[in-house]
Amino acid sequence: MLFTLLACRDDAPPEPVAASVLEARPEAPAGPVLAVGGDVNLGRRTNALVAENGADWALGGVPQLATAELAYVNLECVVATAGDYRVDKGESGPYYYRARPEMLAVLQAAGIDVVGTANNHVGDYGPPAVREQATLLDAAGLAHAGSGPHRESACGPTFARAGDLIAAFYAVDATMSPYAATADRAGACYLDPAQPEAWTRFAREAANTTSGRAHLAFLGVHWGDNGVFEPSATTRALARAAIQGGFDGILGSSAHFVHGVEIVDGRPVIYDAGNLLFDARGESEGALFELTLSAGGVREVRITALDPDYGHTRVARGEDGVTLAQLYADRSLALGTSLWVGGNEIVVPLPKPPAREPPARPEPVDRTGTPARAAAGPAATCVSDQVPPDAQVADVAVGPLTLVGRRVGPSRLSRRGMIDVETWWRVSQPLEKNVLIAVRATLDEGSASWSGEHDGCDWSWPTERWEPGTLYHDRYALRPAPKPRPGTYTVSVGVADTPLGAQREPVEIGAFTLGID
Numbered sequence: 092m093l094f095t096l097l098a099c100r101d102d103a104p105p106e107p108v109a110a111s112v113l114e115a116r117p118e119a120p121a122g123p124v125l126a127v128g129g130d131v132n133l134g135r136r137t138n139a140l141v142a143e144n145g146a147d148w149a150l151g152g153v154p155q156l157a158t159a160e161l162a163y164v165n166l167e168c169v170v171a172t173a174g175d176y177r178v179d180k181g182e183s184g185p186y187y188y189r190a191r192p193e194m195l196a197v198l199q200a201a202g203i204d205v206v207g208t209a210n211n212h213v214g215d216y217g218p219p220a221v222r223e224q225a226t227l228l229d230a231a232g233l234a235h236a237g238s239g240p241h242r243e244s245a246c247g248p249t250f251a252r253a254g255d256l257i258a259a260f261y262a263v264d265a266t267m268s269p270y271a272a273t274a275d276r277a278g279a280c281y282l283d284p285a286q287p288e289a290w291t292r293f294a295r296e297a298a299n300t301t302s303g304r305a306h307l308a309f310l311g312v313h314w315g316d317n318g319v320f321e322p323s324a325t326t327r328a329l330a331r332a333a334i335q336g337g338f339d340g341i342l343g344s345s346a347h348f349v350h351g352v353e354i355v356d357g358r359p360v361i362y363d364a365g366n367l368l369f370d371a372r373g374e375s376e377g378a379l380f381e382l383t384l385s386a387g388g389v390r391e392v393r394i395t396a397l398d399p400d401y402g403h404t405r406v407a408r409g410e411d412g413v414t415l416a417q418l419y420a421d422r423s424l425a426l427g428t429s430l431w432v433g434g435n436e437i438v439v440p441l442p443k444p445p446a447r448e449p450p451a452r453p454e455p456v457d458r459t460g461t462p463a464r465a466a467a468g469p470a471a472t473c474v475s476d477q478v479p480p481d482a483q484v485a486d487v488a489v490g491p492l493t494l495v496g497r498r499v500g501p502s503r504l505s506r507r508g509m510i511d512v513e514t515w516w517r518v519s520q521p522l523e524k525n526v527l528i529a530v531r532a533t534l535d536e537g538s539a540s541w542s543g544e545h546d547g548c549d550w551s552w553p554t555e556r557w558e559p560g561t562l563y564h565d566r567y568a569l570r571p572a573p574k575p576r577p578g579t580y581t582v583s584v585g586v587a588d589t590p591l592g593a594q595r596e597p598v599e600i601g602a603f604t605l606g607i608d
Contacts, residue, residue, distance in 0.1 A: 110424045113431040117440040120383050120390040123254030125309075126159035127380040129344045129364030131206075133190035133197060134168035136370035136590035138550050139527065140402035141197060149368055150201035152405025153397065155379055157202030161253040163260065164367055165313060165344040166206040166213075166235075170195060171223040172470040172551055174216030176568055181269060183507040184570050187215040191551060195231045195463035197368070205251050207262030207311030207342070209237030209279040214270030218277035232460020237262025237311065238272065238279045245272040246280035246293070248301055248308070250454040253384055257453050259301040261338075262311035263293070265329070266345060284314060284325055287332040294336020303451040306386050311342045315363070319346050321422060322362040327353070330360040339388050347375045351422035352392055357442050359392050362426075366399040370590070375399055378419055379406075388444030394419060394437035402590075407435055469556070473548035475564040478515045486517075490526055490586035490596050492554065493517045495562070499582045499601030510541070510569040510603060514584055518557045525555035529587040529594035530569050532580040532603075541569055541580070544587040544594070579604045 133141075141149055156162045168188035176187040198206065206228065213221060221238050228235045239245040248259040264270070265284040272278035282289055294310070301308050310333050315326045322330070322343075330341050334355040341360040343350070347369070350362035365377040377397035383390045396407040396415035407415050412435025420432045423439065431438045478496035487494040496515030504510075512530050529544040547554045549566050557563055569582075585597035 110427045111429045112420070112424070113429060116431050116433060117391070117438055120385070122383045122385045122390055123160035123256060125253055125258065125382040125384055126156050126162040127342050127361060127364060127382065128153070128156065128162070128164040128367035129377055130167040130347065130366050131164045131198070131368045132167045132188050132370065133170060133194040133368070134188035134550060137368065137402050138191055138194060139525070139546055139553070139590050140370065141194060142525070142553065144403070146196035146200040149197045149403045152403065153201070153367070153379060155381060155395065159202070159381060161205065161251055161258065162201070162203045163205040163207070163309070163311065163342060164198075164203055165210060165311060166208050167210055167344075168212050169214070169216055169220045169224050170227055171216060171220035172466050173223045174220030175472060176216055176549065176566070178215060178217055179269065180211070180267065184509065184573070186212070186570070187568055188212045189216050189220065189550060191465065192227050193463050193465040195227060195233065198233060199231060199460070199463060203233070205234040205236070205249060205260050207237045207260070207313070208235050209245070209262040209264035209281070209311070210313040210345070211264065211267035211270065213238045213279050214267065221277040230461060231463050232458050234260065234458060236260045237264065238277070240277045241274055242272040242280065245278060248297065250305060250456040251458075252456045256307060256384055256386060257305040257450060257456060258384070259297070259305040259308040259454070260311060261297050261308070263313070265312065265314040284329060287328050290329050290332040291336040294333045294338050298337035304454040305450055306447070307339045307384060307388065308337065309340045309342055310338045313345045314343060315345050317346055318348065320348050320350065321425070322350055326362065330362070331355055334358050334360065340382065349376045349378045349419050349422070351419070351424070351426040352380070352394070352428055352439055353423070353426040354428055354439070354441060357388070357444060359389055359439070359441065365397075367397070368402070368404055369399060370402050371399075372401045376415070377404060385444065386449060387447050389441055390443065391441060392439040394439070396435045469548060469552040469563070472566070473552045473563060475515060475562045477562070482513065482515065487598050489584065489598055491518065491522055492526070492586065493519065494584065494598060497584070497600035499603065502603050504603060504605045507571050507575055509571070510582070512567045512569050512582060512584070512600075514565045514600065516547070516557070516563045516565065517561070518554070518559055520559055522555045522557065525553045527587040527590065527592070528554075528565055528567070529585045529597070530567055531583050531585070531594055531597065532569060533583065534576060535579040535581070541571055541575070542594070543567065543569055544590065544592065575605055577605050
């Protein structure tokens with residue numbers, strides 16, 4: 092099978108590229124393996140799912156992560172107790188992903204060594220959460236790149252060992268400029284996708300920084316639109332700019348779907364690895380990319396189709412694995428990449444890279460950490476001294492909880508937007524089993540439109556940890572339906588026993604009116 096196509100570029104005429112399906116599996120080169128996964132969201136419902144099933148359950152179905160000498164993923168959330176979700180993302184219905192500190196045990200159990208933290212969720216709870224996450228990752232022994240207390244640290248490298256090789260990792264985001272780190276503000280390393288020359292400059296500066304310290308350098312990138320199946324011409328131009336600046340490979344994510352691999356100047360560009368771990372059912376794809384390394388570059392890329400299920404992922408096998416592998420192979424062929432397909436596996440051979448001088452002063456990267464544990468106590472935003480006067484209500488039993496305060500705002504929306512729901516709670520005795528707080532907005536004619544259930548204190552402090560005598564403050568951003576109907580909505584709060592479980596014992600706590608301009 093031979094594919095001929097035009098390679099897309101924004102600033103130059105496309106050039107013909109030919110790709111073929113190889114008849115025999117290429118001989119596997121020797122060398123340590125870098126396993127690359129896509130987006131990992133440890134926040135939202137994954138918190139509760141892992142609490143119920145254990146850290147090993149989430150990624151235990153992808154053993155290649157642990158057997159590889161090195162494993163890298165994009166951490167698509169912020170792991171922290173600090174901060175507040177009142178961060179303007181410039182979106183009408185934004186998602187906010189925050190995970191509890193003990194969730195880092197999922198990465199440790201899976202054998203992940205390096206995480207990229209430059210994306211559109213690292214800043215969801217503001218600069219304090221970004222700073223706390225860096226501290227937690229360090230304590231867990233997880234190398235990280237892409238965010239930090241200021242731009243210099245956010246845009247700097249981290250180093251990790253793969254066998255006898257030292258690899259440098261950088262990570263950048265091209266999707267959420269409000270989260271960009273500055274000289275005096277924590278955030279992500281942001282590069283403007285409209286300025287490819289900045290990407291080349293960044294790559295050259297990275298090459299100078301890592302020269303003599305590492306054998307290889309990789310760039311993790313969060314870029315492009317969600318829900319698409321192929322990279323745009325702009326994204327491909329940025330990849331070429333970064334490769335030409337000196338990186339040995341690009342490790343991309345963002346779309347939640349798997350894109351093809353392109354070989355640029357003999358080096359692999361993984362445009363999007365899809366989802367590795369998410370609390371979503373369907374509407375996503377995932378693949379694991381195993382890069383065989385040498386002192387001069389990447390020798391081979393093996394792609395294995397994954398089945399990213401609700402809060403846990405496994406290798407796709409049987410007919411599903413074969414079907415997905417062929418789909419992902421076709422996407423690489425469309426980018427001009429020759430490959431072999433067999434079962435649920437794809438192999439992309441690369442030309443032998445030219446020899447390089449070994450690093451003169453290899454970066455010391457032996458890293459140790461301690462098992463991830465829960466925070467010692469609730470965050471400051473989780474507890475209150477008293478209920479504000481405008482939020483006070485007579486005590487109301489809601490399942491095993493007692494509602495003592497509520498506030499809903501704004502009271503009117505002229506277009507789609509978030510509803511901020513605040514509630515204050517007490518418990519009379521410790522709970523034997525965790526329950527979730529379930530918020531719902533119901534249209535005046537009785538059709539439920541918006542709903543969401545979550546662990547206490549916006550996922551940060553489950554109700555099973557609540558103690559009698561403490562006043563707990565929960566805030567939750569109720570995300571609207573994509574095309575909300577105008578009218579008056581009643582907001583209620585109840586409890587649910589499981590993520591996505593049915594709301595029970597609801598109590599009305601407020602209302603708002605939605606009008607469409």
